[in-house]
Amino acid sequence: xxxxxxxxxxxxxxxxxxxxxxxxxxxxxxxxxxxxxxxxxxxxxxxxxxxxxxxxxxxxxxxxxxxxxxxxxxxxxxxxxxxxxxxxxxxxxxxxxxxxxxxxxxxxxxxxxxxxxxxxxxxxxxxxxxxxxxxxxxxxxxxxxxxxxxxxxxxxxxxxxxxxxxxxxxxxxxxxxxxxxxxxxxxxxxxxxxxxxxxxxxxxxxxxxxxx
Numbered sequence: 479x480x481x482x483x484x485x486x487x488x489x490x491x492x493x494x495x496x497x498x499x500x501x502x503x504x505x506x507x508x509x510x511x512x513x514x515x516x517x518x519x520x521x522x523x524x525x526x527x528x529x530x531x532x533x534x535x536x537x538x539x540x541x542x543x544x545x546x547x548x549x550x551x552x553x554x555x556x557x558x559x560x561x562x563x564x565x566x567x568x569x570x571x572x573x574x575x576x577x578x579x580x581x582x583x584x585x586x587x588x589x590x591x592x593x594x595x596x597x598x599x600x601x602x603x604x605x606x607x608x609x610x611x612x613x614x615x616x617x618x619x620x621x622x623x624x625x626x627x628x629x630x631x632x633x634x635x636x637x638x639x640x641x642x643x644x645x646x647x648x649x650x651x652x653x654x655x656x657x658x659x660x661x662x663x664x665x666x667x668x669x670x671x672x673x674x675x676x677x678x679x680x681x682x683x684x685x686x687x688x689x690x
Contacts, residue, residue, distance in 0.1 A: 481508040482599040483528040487519035487545070488512075488561070489537055493584065497532070500588050506596060516540030520548050523556050529599045532591075533578070535562045535569070546576035557598045561591065565608075580604035627670045629688060636663045641680045641689055 484507055488494040491514065498509040511522045517539035523531055531549075535542035546558055559580040560573045573581055579598045582591060583606055594604040629637070639649045646664065650657045668674055671682040683689045 479506070481506055482530060482595060483508055483510045483526070484530045484532065484595060485510055485519065485523060485526065485528040485556070486512040486532040487514075487516065487537060487542075488532065488534040489514045490534075494532075497588075497591070501592070504592060507592065514538070516542065516545045520545055523549065523554060524552065527554075528556050530579075530595050531556045531558050532561050532595075533558045534584075535560060535564055535573075543572060543576060546573065546578060550577045559591075559594055559598055559604070561586070582606045583608065627683075627686060627688060629667060629670060629683075633663050633667050633670075634688060636660060637667055637679060637683055638689060640664070640676050641683070 484501070486494045486497055486509060488497075494512045494514070498512045501507045501509050510526050510528050511519075513519050513522060514537075516537040519531065519533070519537070520540060533542045533545055537545065540548065542560065542562070546560075549556060549558060557579040558577060559582065560578045561582050561584055562569075563584045565581075565583065570581055580594050580603060582594055582604065586594075586606065590606075597604055635653070636649055639652060644652065646660045647657055650660045653660075664676065664679070667679055667683075671679050671686075673679050673682050680689070
């Protein structure tokens with residue numbers, strides 16, 4: 479079997495050189511480059527076309543997220559494995575949405591990183607156990623947000639006043655707009671929420687997170 483060609487992009491020389499040195503003892507993997515900034519990584523990935531790129535998110539010149547974006551934009555076949563000390567739900571979600579094929583902590587063992595590279599090179603995806611729940615939580619949050627109706631700022635403003643017991647005429651006076659405009663906005667709100675009256679609109683808006 480031909481060895482897996484790997485490029486390492488990490489701004490900590492001790493870490494990237496240590497990783498490259500350790501892989502000299504692994505026949506399945508050949509490190510073709512080890513660089514300290516995103517721009518050099520991008521240039522070499524375009525030239526060398528390694529199978530897998532180890533990507534730290536905190537890179538100078540071009541950071542890791544932008545590097546992922548650039549690789550997607552040029553249609554690179556190199557599969558990125560994010561290896562970082564910084565993680566939160568948004569970071570994990572963004573990394574995968576931008577084309578990452580794996581996400582591991584730098585605290586992962588050398589064996590775990592090696593196994594991840596081999597799996598990713600074979601077409602798999604690797605998510606560290608700690609990141610699985612983080613990613614699932616972010617997906618749940620985004621799914622809930624997607625369920626919120628797309629009301630305009632003015633529609634939300636009118637709905638809040640309606641929820642506070644203002645009549646249509648009182649809303650018009652409060653916002654210095656015509657009664658007809660208020661009624662038009664309320665009708666749009668009803669249509670977007672799938673209801674036919676004010677009480678149902680308020681209840682639906684509260685249930686779906688539009689009003690808090």
